[in-house]
Amino acid sequence: MPIIEVQSLYYSYPGSKEPSLIDINFKANEGEFVVISGPSGCGKTTFCRALNGIIPVSYGGEFKGSVVVDGLETTKHQVYEIAQKVALVFQNPENQLFCTSVEREVAFGPENLALSREEIRCRVDEALEMVGISHLREKSPDELSGGEQQKVAIAALLTMRPKVLVLDEPTANLDPLSARSFLKLLARLNEEMGVTVLLVEHRLEMVSHLADRCVIFDGGKIVLDGPPREVLYSDTASRLGIGVPKAVLVAKRLKLQEITKAKPLTSWELADLVRGIKP
Amino acid sequence: MKVLAGFDYRRGKTPIHKLDPRSKLVYLVLYSALTVYFKNPLILLLLFVSTIPIVSVGKIWGRWGISIKGSVFFISFIFIFNFIAQVLSGSTMADAVLSGISMSIRFVALISIFATFFLTTSPEELTQSMVQLKIPYDYALTFNMAMRFVPTLGKEAGHIMDAQKSRGLELEKGNLMTRIRNYIPVLIPLIISSFRRAELVADAMESRAFGASKKRTSLYVLTMGSNDYLFIAISALSFLLLLSLNLFAGIA
Numbered sequence: 140m141p142i143i144e145v146q147s148l149y150y151s152y153p154g155s156k157e158p159s160l161i162d163i164n165f166k167a168n169e170g171e172f173v174v175i176s177g178p179s180g181c182g183k184t185t186f187c188r189a190l191n192g193i194i195p196v197s198y199g200g201e202f203k204g205s206v207v208v209d210g211l212e213t214t215k216h217q218v219y220e221i222a223q224k225v226a227l228v229f230q231n232p233e234n235q236l237f238c239t240s241v242e243r244e245v246a247f248g249p250e251n252l253a254l255s256r257e258e259i260r261c262r263v264d265e266a267l268e269m270v271g272i273s274h275l276r277e278k279s280p281d282e283l284s285g286g287e288q289q290k291v292a293i294a295a296l297l298t299m300r301p302k303v304l305v306l307d308e309p310t311a312n313l314d315p316l317s318a319r320s321f322l323k324l325l326a327r328l329n330e331e332m333g334v335t336v337l338l339v340e341h342r343l344e345m346v347s348h349l350a351d352r353c354v355i356f357d358g359g360k361i362v363l364d365g366p367p368r369e370v371l372y373s374d375t376a377s378r379l380g381i382g383v384p385k386a387v388l389v390a391k392r393l394k395l396q397e398i399t400k401a402k403p404l405t406s407w408e409l410a411d412l413v414r415g416i417k418p
Numbered sequence: 419m420k421v422l423a424g425f426d427y428r429r430g431k432t433p434i435h436k437l438d439p440r441s442k443l444v445y446l447v448l449y450s451a452l453t454v455y456f457k458n459p460l461i462l463l464l465l466f467v468s469t470i471p472i473v474s475v476g477k478i479w480g481r482w483g484i485s486i487k488g489s490v491f492f493i494s495f496i497f498i499f500n501f502i503a504q505v506l507s508g509s510t511m512a513d514a515v516l517s518g519i520s521m522s523i524r525f526v527a528l529i530s531i532f533a534t535f536f537l538t539t540s541p542e543e544l545t546q547s548m549v550q551l552k553i554p555y556d557y558a559l560t561f562n563m564a565m566r567f568v569p570t571l572g573k574e575a576g577h578i579m580d581a582q583k584s585r586g587l588e589l590e591k592g593n594l595m596t597r598i599r600n601y602i603p604v605l606i607p608l609i610i611s612s613f614r615r616a617e618l619v620a621d622a623m624e625s626r627a628f629g630a631s632k633k634r635t636s637l638y639v640l641t642m643g644s645n646d647y648l649f650i651a652i653s654a655l656s657f658l659l660l661l662s663l664n665l666f667a668g669i670a
Binding site for chain 2: 188191193197217218219220222223226227229231233234235236237238239240242243246247248249250251252253254255256259260263277279280281295296299
């Protein structure tokens with residue numbers, strides 16, 4: 140059974156004429172790493188918020204279809220129930236950290252769940268360790284860099300032991316180096332803990348090789364859904380103007396596929412291929 | 419607004435920092451009451467001087483000093499206004515001067531008492547003590563978040579001011595009224611963005627299971643130690659001593 144199942148989802152924000160999501164059908168299996176991309180305003184953010192139920196529960200608006208997460212239908216349960224299954228990381232780290240120390244921040248979730256103190260302590264230590272920010276424990280979120288703040292946001296969600304991590308452009312405010320280290324962390328969590336990852340990201344250059352699947356949104360609809368190599372080499376992808384990796388563009392211009400069958404995604408894959416071609 | 423340096427908490431490991439916020443709260447309430455109650459400038463000076471050992475043990479000379487220096491600006495206002503009010507209400511010159519001096523010392527003493535409290539008490543411990551004093555968690559959390567977002571809002575106001583200045587807004591021009599009016603293009607975006615931020619913060623809180631249970635656990639529980647009882651005892655005894663001065667020696 141898929142861990143996330145979205146069926147003919149339609150949603151329009153209260154007071155807006157145009158729907159933000161139209162007839163979305165989407166499935167994700169446990170342990171999958173899915174990258175979601177698409178032009179601005181295509182419904183990615185709305186889709187993320189529909190996955191843990193804050194849409195439609197907190198936002199209202201017109202909602203049709205169904206979103207089922209680990210057997211729970213979002214409209215039939217409270218957000219705090221769904222939140223224990225689906226962890227949502229937002230774009231701006233500053234607005235999702237509201238405590239005055241990293242440790243308190245990370246403990247906030249399990250405190251709400253009224254777990255025992257020992258259990259909270261254990262989960263907090265574990266999450267800080269896993270994300271590699273144990274040394275920041277005493278700091279105030281205000282004193283941290285953007286990359287560190289996003290790591291705190293992840294740790295704060297991991298303490299609730301979610302099955303799915305949904306991240307809405309988490310690297311948008313980060314410099315390339317911090318972004319890379321953050322994405323590596325995601326890949327590690329996915330691999331070691333088996334957490335399902337749904338990552339909204341424009342920098343496909345950095346993530347497409349990590350992903351099992353690539354989903355492209357446009358105008359509130361899913362227009363492409365498949366393995367990254369299929370999706371990114373398709374004509375639709377280049378037409379939409381999403382951040383197709385440079386290696387893909389070069390390979391297409393070189394018409395590499397006429398020579399080899401391979402579809403390189405990264406610059407090093409491309410380099411290896413080119414070196415391997417005998418004149 | 420250098421007086422605000424008195425609210426700029428930094429982590430510390432001194433015995434004063436380690437005191438339970440509740441015992442410091444007892445001190446804060448008792449001593450503020452005394453400061454408001456007494457009029458005698460010598461007693462008020464004594465109350466001010468009594469904060470100095472705390473400043474010294476708490477090693478907060480730097481920010482405490484800035485905050486006291488910053489209050490000097492207000493003192494001149496307080497002195498002049500108080501003096502004028504006293505003279506107008508028919509006091510003699512000498513009484514008016516004395517009352518002005520008392521008022522000024524009282525102000526500085528209050529600033530000092532509050533500064534020693536806030537400079538040595540972390541917002542999270544203060545929040546926790548509120549929870550343990552049976553204040554509903556929602557209120558305690560609101561207080562904690564206010565402390566957390568003050569610097570963020572300050573930063574944001576700076577950005578908006580820069581953006582508006584680069585479009586030609588002149589903040590430091592004109593008389594008082596125009597200057598106030600000049601700030602409207604800064605305030606409106608700031609207020610709107612704060613509302614948006616509040617929504618996003620609410621989303622983040624809901625995503626972290628806020629409201630999942632009626633009785634939530636706290637990772638930390640504050641406990642009173644022997645230092646706390648000692649501190650409360652000293653505060654209470656000196657409080658009673660000063661009050662008896664008032665009752666038996668008639669010093670007001």
